[in-house]
Amino acid sequence: MRYRASHRWDLSPREAVELQRELAAQVIRTDDFGTVRRVAGVDVGFEDGGRVTRAAAAVLSYPQLQPLEQAVARRPTEFPYIPGLLSFREIPAVLDALNQLKQTPDLLLCDGQGLAHPRRLGIASHLGVITHLPSIGVGKTRLTGRHGTVPQQKGGWTPLTDGDQIIGAVLRTREGVKPLYISLGHRIGLESAIDFVMGCVTRYKLPETTRQAHRLASGPPV
C-alpha cells in the first residue's frame, strides 16, 4: 500500500505536541468504511539495545482470520520513548512496513491507544490520519482515563472516561485475564471498534492480528 508521503519526523517533543493538536482535529470518530475483508495488525519491537526499531504488519482475511500477507521493516531508532509521544518513535518504521504490503488493509489494529490519549491522538489515531485508513487502538495497559470494574465474561466491557468524555472501553477479551484498553483510532466509532476487536479474538487475550504482528516484530530475527 502507498500512503501520502512527506512527513517530518525530526521534531522536538514540543513540536510533536503541537503537531498532535493539529492532527487530532482531523480524526473521524464515526464509522466511515465499507466491507472489511482485510485486517492488519501492526506492532513494533526493538533490537540492539533499542538502537534499531523493527516494525511488522500482518494482514489477515476477515472474518476468517487467515494469514494473507506480512511485512517487516527495520530502521534506526531516532525518537526517545516519552509517554504521550509514542507515535513519533514508532510510526516511521511502521510506515516502512506498510509500504511493503501489496494489498491495502481495510482496517488497522495498532498496539497502544487511539483516542484514549491526553490530546486524543494516540498512535492508532496518528497512523490512521496519516494513512487515511480506519484504525483501532488496542492497548494492554492504560495511558489515561478512569474506569470501573470490568465484567468477568468474555466480551464484557466498561467505558474508559476522562471527565464527562468517553474515550474508550476496557474490554475483557478472555475470561480470567487482564482486560484490554480499546479506543477508536480513525474513521470508526467505539462500538464498531469493540466489535472488530472481538471479531479478531480467538482463544487468546490478544486479537490474532496483534499476536501475528508481535511475533514478527519481537520474535527471532526475520
Place this chain on the structure above:
DNA sequence: GCGACAG
C-alpha cells in the same frame, strides 16, 4: 512541588 506515565 508531587504523582502518573501506551510501547
Place this chain on the structure above:
DNA sequence: ATCTTGTCGC
C-alpha cells in the same frame, strides 16, 4: 519495549 528464573495453573 527490553533485561531476566523460576513458578503457578490449566
